[in-house]
Amino acid sequence: EDQVTQSPEALRLQEGESSSLNCSYTVSGLRGLFWYRQDPGKGPEFLFTLYSAGEEKEKERLKATLTKKESFLHITAPKPEDSATYLCAVQGISGTYKYIFGTGTRLKVLA
Amino acid sequence: DTGVSQDPRHKITKRGQNVTFRCDPISEHNRLYWYRQTLGQGPEFLTYFQNEAQLEKSRLLSDRFSAERPKGSFSTLEIQRTEQGDSAMYLCASTPEVGGVETQYFGPGTRLLVL
Numbered sequence: 001e002d003q004v005t006q007s008p009e010a011l012r013l014q015e016g017e018s019s020s021l022n023c024s025y026t027v028s029g030l031r032g033l034f035w036y037r038q039d040p041g042k043g044p045e046f047l048f049t050l051y052s053a054g055e056e057k058e059k060e061r062l063k064a065t066l067t068k069k070e071s072f073l074h075i076t077a078p079k080p081e082d083s084a085t086y087l088c089a090v091q092g093i094s095g096t097y098k099y100i101f102g103t104g105t106r107l108k109v110l111a
Numbered sequence: 112d113t114g115v116s117q118d119p120r121h122k123i124t125k126r127g128q129n130v131t132f133r134c135d136p137i138s139e140h141n142r143l144y145w146y147r148q149t150l151g152q153g154p155e156f157l158t159y160f161q162n163e164a165q166l167e168k169s170r171l172l173s174d175r176f177s178a179e180r181p182k183g184s185f186s187t188l189e190i191q192r193t194e195q196g197d198s199a200m201y202l203c204a205s206t207p208e209v210g211g212v213e214t215q216y217f218g219p220g221t222r223l224l225v226l
Contacts, residue, residue, distance in 0.1 A: 101153030
């Protein structure tokens with residue numbers, strides 16, 4: 001059964017303190033891995049799609065990387081506005097197009 | 112704004128009542144998904160449409176839940192005889208059928224509270 005585990009559950013950083021969020025996954029075959037940002041009371045906002053091991057994508061202070069078993073979301077010099085829940089999801093090749101989500105990492109960046 | 116829209120944004124109902132939510136996908140996106148998200152959890156898949164055809168339903172979708180997508184445009188999700196356990200955020204997402212990996216774009220969600 002496809003499964004996604006995110007760690008840590010919660011993370012508090014000082015402004016400017018870089019860190020990484022982890023997404024470990026088990027899937028019979030990976031079609032894609034996705035990162036989303038979610039603010040309280042809102043729908044997930046798309047950040048990145050990663051397709052294959054070794055791939056990296058960047059957007060402003062965020063960088064996502066992918067291996068065969070896990071993905072990292074690196075946050076460089078975060079700002080308070082980066083505070084949100086970061087969700088990881090996988091889409092397998094089993095014939096269905098649904099996403100399997102992790103429970104997310106709640107990030108709080110303190111000024 | 113050409114994103115996914117959902118209506119209503121909030122719904123409070125009493126146990127036993129029926130509720131219906133609407134989702135308007137991004138124009139020309141022919142795949143549409145419904146997810147449910149409870150506090151502190153990631154979204155969980157409920158059902159998926161390709162055009163007007165409902166191609167997959169999760170076991171989470173009990174017989175009190177029904178979804179439709181007439182004419183392959185907007186979709187509705189109805190919950191009959193609501194229970195307190197149905198309280199959650201209901202999310203809709205859409206994606207174009209381009210083959211390969213397809214990014215799902217989410218709406219703002221409908222937050223349901225069953226009293």
